[in-house]
Amino acid sequence: MSSPLPTECPATHDVPTLVLSLILCTGLIISYLPQHLRIVNAKSSEGFSPWFLLLGATSSASGMLNLLIVQWPLFQCCRILSAGRCFESLLGFYQVTLQWLLFTIILVLYLAYFPKHLKYQRVMPLSSDIDQTYGSTAENTEEPLVSRSRVTVSTTPEWRLAITLGIVVFVHLSLLFLLSISLLLTLPTTVPPHPFLRYLATFLGISGTVLAVLQYAPQIHRTYYTKLVGALSLGTMVIQVPGSVLFVLSLVFRPGTNWTSWLAYAVTGGMQGALLVICVLWKRRQKRLGIDDFGHPLNSPPSLANEEHRPLVNGD
Template sequence: MPEPSCFSEPGVFDVSLGLFLCVGTLISFLPQHYSLLRRRSHLGISFLWLWINNFGNFCNTFSDVLDQWSKIECCSQLGPWQCTEVLLVFLQLGINWACIFLVFILALVFFDYDGTTQSYNQRLTAWLGFVFYVALVGFGMGTAFVFVLLMDPHSGPAQTYANTLGIVSAIVPVFVWTPQLYTTYKLKGPGSLSLTMQVIQTPGSFIQAFFQIWSGEWLVGMTAAISGFEQLLLVLMCTYFMGMDWWRARKAKKEGGAGEPLLGNNGEVGKGLTINETKEEKHDFERAKVIEEVDQDAPF
């Protein structure tokens, strides 16, 4: 018989919603993973956004684990269904963290390296940032395990550490999407950033916020809500730029007489290109210059 503090009436709605969000999180990241694998390019994705996002997910996950450790201990006294309900919040946070971490790895693997010194320095900075992240998270996880395995996770120092991680995870959503919003604005398009992922995750963030608040996790819920509003802004920005690209292409097609050949000074077709193709090349050249500027401005 479980202790009174561990007793939990298994709620079908809570468990079903939690499992739905876990599966939905996995599915929502698949378009981003596919985009990086297909394009084999990191352009359009901010490494600073990935770094902050991953660190925020670490803080969010381990803050909740330490703060709610008593719930995890209860699993030894509960049935599988009841334990699943207890652990769903932690599982959901862990899945989200693992998925965004994989995006970080893929962006590093497919870094656009062109052999120049500038590109080498940018790639080196990105990898150094990743190594620093791994070291920082490793230290943070080690500290958490010390509190759990060697000390009382309910002690004052452990709760102070958990609260500190919680404060960081609450602050991170305020600016986590700022580097990505800046990169997308400078690029004037999503690049390798998957708009499909953003469209799926934006309403998912608000559903997640509702689920977390419903479960009594107000801090985690507010974090998800803030992230949802920022993702909504990013979706609107990407949609606008993609719409402008479509409008420019359509306008160029009309002005060019549906692909009328572009004549040179001697009356011959200039380089075998049409007016449309020339305008598209000009637009691509301007986009490439913006990409170079973004890489120069990016912290890493």
């Protein structure tokens, strides 16, 4: 591939945009850190909706790949720009990639710290099955039939759903990343991009927006009806809700971006604000009822509070 002409590459040094992007990248890390630490310290990811994590991970991945395509000429310009100017021109892509990475870490922690009392369940045959199996010998033994039945421990539908959705996230990212890279390396780099690349970028932007609109719906529904904050971090949301405004503005004024690149983040910020309001209301309700974020009485001994959530089997 031939190197781009100097006139095709950014020649200005936008200090305000550079400072804003660096602040946003730092703020992203600071905002997600309370959520990561909350799950690790509580050793539980209870309260999260797996559909929320699926939609969030796929939405942020679509946004990252969208920006990769629309800013691909800037990647080509790094062949003739200095390292510092290259880094500055790609800060918008770094922001979106960091957003995807930090959210995906929540998904990984969700699976790693999935509550054991929600992961396993005891499976017992129906009474009709017991009668058919032991009916002929029931009169000759004093052992209860229930103890003779085949009681097994299996995974719950919720845990199997979580694993399935995790696989879907991985497949989604892998396929779209391979498709995007293949087209970018095969088709010529032009401004505006090749029609195929424009169609793919638009698809990624629109699908990312749709997924972002749907992302918070299952989490809002779950949090609203459980009336518990769970493992959600209010600190993360308090930082991210106003930060999303700056995040969107930084993308709007970035060269090489369009509405498909920032609309998903604008929608996500608005719905996250709604979730924050619900969590604040439930936090006050929990304080009034004397329970913690997981519904345990605050004044009861730890052994009694954890009795309901004791795992059915030992080990990982």
